[in-house]
Amino acid sequence: MMDWEAEGIALRIRPHGESAAILTALTADRGVHAGVVRGGAGRRLAPVLQPGAHLHLHWRARLNDHLGAYTVEPLRAHAAALMADPDRLAALSAVCALAAFALPEREPQPRLFAATLGLLARLAAGGPWFGAYLAWERLLLEETGYGLDLTRCALSGATEGLTLISPRTGRAVTAAAAGAYAARLLPLPRLLADPDAMPADAAPDDARAEMAQGLATTGHFLARVLAPALGDRPLPNARAHLAARFSPSRGPGGRAT
Numbered sequence: 001m002m003d004w005e006a007e008g009i010a011l012r013i014r015p016h017g018e019s020a021a022i023l024t025a026l027t028a029d030r031g032v033h034a035g036v037v038r039g040g041a042g043r044r045l046a047p048v049l050q051p052g053a054h055l056h057l058h059w060r061a062r063l064n065d066h067l068g069a070y071t072v073e074p075l076r077a078h079a080a081a082l083m084a085d086p087d088r089l090a091a092l093s094a095v096c097a098l099a100a101f102a103l104p105e106r107e108p109q110p111r112l113f114a115a116t117l118g119l120l121a122r123l124a125a126g127g128p129w130f131g132a133y134l135a136w137e138r139l140l141l142e143e144t145g146y147g148l149d150l151t152r153c154a155l156s157g158a159t160e161g162l163t164l165i166s167p168r169t170g171r172a173v174t175a176a177a178a179g180a181y182a183a184r185l186l187p188l189p190r191l192l193a194d195p196d197a198m199p200a201d202a203a204p205d206d207a208r209a210e211m212a213q214g215l216a217t218t219g220h221f222l223a224r225v226l227a228p229a230l231g232d233r234p235l236p237n238a239r240a241h242l243a244a245r246f247s248p249s250r251g252p253g254g255r256a257t
Contacts (some may be wrong), residue, residue, distance in 0.1 A: 002068070003063045005076040005093070007031060007075065009116055010053040015041050021049055023070055024100055025057060025104070028113040030105045033161050035059050035070035052097040052120055053079040063114040081124040088123045088141030090132050090242040095119060102144055102226060113199035130211040137218040138192070145172065148227050150193045153177050163188050168218055186220055189213040219243055 008025035011032065016022045017204040026032055037136025039045050048055075054076040062069030062211070078138075095116060103109060121137050122129050141147055147170070152159045154171035155178070162172040164185040175182055190197035192214040198207055223235050 001066045005058045008055050008057040010049060010051055010055060011096045012051065013049045023049060024101065026099050026116060027112055028110040029108050030102065031107040031109045032105050033059065034083060035068045037070045037072060042071050048072065048074045050077060050079045052092045054078065054117065070243055078120045078124045084151065087245055092120060092123055093244040094237040095136060097238035098140060101236050102140055102230065109143065112139060114214060115139050124214065129198060130207060131191045131198060134192050134214040135195040141221055141226065146221055150188065162193060165217060170221060186217045187213045192217060208246055212248065215243045215246055
C-alpha cells in the first residue's frame with residue numbers, strides 16, 4: 001500500500017461517477033498529482049474542492065502508478081476572498097489552469113508550489129499583485145525549461161535601459177542596441193523585470209497598461225514556445241480571459257468600454 005500526506009493546492013476538480021470527484025493538486029514533493037475524492041461532489045466537500053484551495057492531502061493507493069484516493073482537509077479557501085474582485089479571481093483561475101496545463105505529473109515542484117501559495121495569499125490579502133503574478137509566469141517558464149534572461153542586453157551587455165525582449169531567445173535588449181529592429185521585439189515592462197517596480201501610488205491606468213504588456217510578453221512564450229513543446233495544445237481559456245481583462249479596450253476593473 002502506497003501512502004503519503006502533504007499540503008496541496010487544488011488545481012482542477014472533475015466529477016467522477018455519481019458523487020466522487022477527481023482532484024488534481026499541486027504539491028511541493030509530489031508535483032501535480034491526481035486522486036479520487038469520495039464524496040467530492042457532495043454537499044459537504046464540493047465547497048471545499050475549489051480551484052486555489054489550500055488543502056491537507058492524504059493519498060493512498062495499492063500501487064504507486066494507480067490513480068489512488070485522496071482524503072482532504074481544508075486549510076484555506078482563497079477563491080472565497082476574491083469573489084468581489086473579478087481581476088483577482090481571473091488571476092487565480094489562470095494560475096490553476098496554467099499549472100495543470102504545463103507541469104508534468106508527479107515531478108517535485110518545491111519552488112513553484114511555494115510561489116503559487118504565496119501568490120494566492122497575496123491575491124486574497126487585497127494588496128498590489130500585478131508584479132507578483134508576472135513573476136509567477138516567469139517562474140513557470142523557467143521551471144519548464146523556457147526561462148527569460150532579463151538581466152543584461154543580449155547585444156551590448158548593458159544592464160540599464162532594458163525595454164525590449166527578443167521573441168526568439170527570451171533575452172532582454174536595449175532600444176539603442178535594437179536600432180531598426182526594435183519594432184520586431186516584444187516590450188519589456190518594468191513590472192516584468194522587477195515585480196516591485198510599480199510604486200504603490202501609481203495611477204491605475206498606468207499599472208493596468210504595464211500588466212497588459214507583461215501578460216502579452218509572457219503570453220507569447222507560453223503560447224509560442226511552451227505550448228508547442230507540450231503537443232501544441234492551446235493555452236487554457238482562463239489565461240486568455242485574464243489577458244482580456246487588461247486589454248486596452250477595457251476600462252478600470254476590466255470593464256468593456
